Amino acid sequence: ISQPQLPSGLELVSNCNIEGKATVLLNQADFLITGSNSGGTSQYNLTLTIIEQPLSNILYGVGNYTCAKQVDAVDIEPSYDGGVALVWSIQPQLPTGISFNYSSGAITGIALDVHPTTTYTILANNTGGTEIASLTLTFVDITPSAISYASTDIIVESNQSYLQINISNLGDTVDTWQSYPTLPSGLTFASGGTIFGTADTRVPRTTYTIFANNSGGSFELQVNITVHDFDTDWSMITDGVTSVDYGSSWPS
Secondary structure (H helix, E strand, C coil), X not given: CEECCCCCCEEECCCCCEEECCCCCEEXXXXXXXXXXCCEEXXXXXXXXXXXXXXXXXXXXXXXEEEECCCCCEEECCXXXXXXXXXXXXXXXXXXXXXXXXXXXXXXXXXXXXXXXXXEEEEEEECCEEEEEEEEEEEECCCCCCEEECCCEEEEECCCCEEEECEEECCCCCCEXXXXXCCCCCEEECCCCCEEEECCCCEEEEEEXXXXXXXXXXEEEEEEEEEECHHHHHHHHHCCCCCCCCCCCCXX
């Protein structure tokens, strides 16, 4: 016999062996085991501690996620083998808007700001020990959108006309602006995407693809720019012409 009674799931059998699978946790406790037969009685003090089955194979889905700030909802729950995780923790701290459930290990929310790629270390604990997992998260800008120029077909005179093509951006912040092909010499981008300057080289009508970039991707739009150099234009027009008739309006 056992005093006190053995934990649920364990049984003291006739040969004094203890068999079975405990179904409850138990902090360290002492049990007095008494065995009797015709030859007398013997006792033995047994100390038992029953802990959770250790955790293993903790996974957060694919383990690496990229999400757009203020748009993509994060809802990632861990899977694992073994016992039940009692306490969870995470390092470093998650970005603003993203929450960690210290009871279930779930990660939820919508990030308010851009946050660089970060690998988080997650600890899951129970009485059987601690298991470690990792998760990589990146929070990027919303892809640029709703961008347009005030004019998309520009004609200017080389070294004479100051150009400013104003832009409207109703979307998210743009980090960098690029043009393919490169803008005509003398023209450049302002930080907000406006094209300005004085072109100093003749350029035939050319379509420029403008790229508005941020960490979430790129938005494309096009403008046509023609830069005239009247002296050069006239030389090209009259090349190989021996005489020019300006008509009767030209002074004699």
